[in-house]
Amino acid sequence: xxxxxxxxxxxxxxxxxxxxxxxxxxxxxxxxxxxxxxxxxxxxxxxxxxxxxxxxxxxxxxxxxxxxxxxxxxxxxxxxxxxxxxxxxxxxxxxxxxxxxxxxxxxxxxxxxxxxxxxxxxxxxxxxxx
Numbered sequence: 001x002x003x004x005x006x007x008x009x010x011x012x013x014x015x016x017x018x019x020x021x022x023x024x025x026x027x028x029x030x031x032x033x034x035x036x037x038x039x040x041x042x043x044x045x046x047x048x049x050x051x052x053x054x055x056x057x058x059x060x061x062x063x064x065x066x067x068x069x070x071x072x073x074x075x076x077x078x079x080x081x082x083x084x085x086x087x088x089x090x091x092x093x094x095x096x097x098x099x100x101x102x103x104x105x106x107x108x109x110x111x112x113x114x115x116x117x118x119x120x121x122x123x124x125x126x127x128x129x130x
Contacts (some may be wrong), residue, residue, distance in 0.1 A: 036064040036071075040113040042128030046079040049121055053079055060113055060126050071108070073115070075124070082106075082117060082124060 039061050061074040065084070073082040085106060091127035107114045115126035 013125075036062070038062050038130055040126070040128035040130050042113075042126065044075055044077065044128065045123075045125045046075070047123045053077060054125075058126075058128075060128055061116075062108065062113065073106075073124075073126075075126075079124070080122075084113075085117075117120060 015043060039059050041057070041059045043054070043056045044058035045052075047053075055077050058079070059076045063072045063074070064070075065072055066115050069088070070086050072084065075081060087106075087108070104118055105114070105116045111130055113126055113128045113130075115124055117124040
């Protein structure tokens with residue numbers, strides 16, 4: 001019985017891993033998917049006046065949350081995350097942050113992520129691709 005449970009557990013692990021890799025390909029479009037999760041790699045930075053953290057080999061993990069118009073951005077290298085940022089569609093395959101202006105701008109599509117986000121004296125930047 002223990003052997004059957006172990007085999008079933010391994011099978012389920014392999015199935016879930018395969019499903020998660022297949023569902024998050026680099027061809028996924030953040031605009032047209034009800035669920036979107038993707039990693040963008042490139043240069044990222046963060047500055048809050050006392051801390052300056054930047055790298056050319058960073059990553060940003062982007063997820064679409066349940067509302068369908070809000071996204072979370074999980075940065076590598078100890079940079080604080082940006083959560084609950086609202087977007088609107090701009091063109092066929094591009095999302096632009098609601099309220100974007102010269103000092104706060106996030107643009108995402110299936111290949112690129114561009115961030116210049118300034119809030120409360122803190123600045124996040126990203127220039128990444130998938």
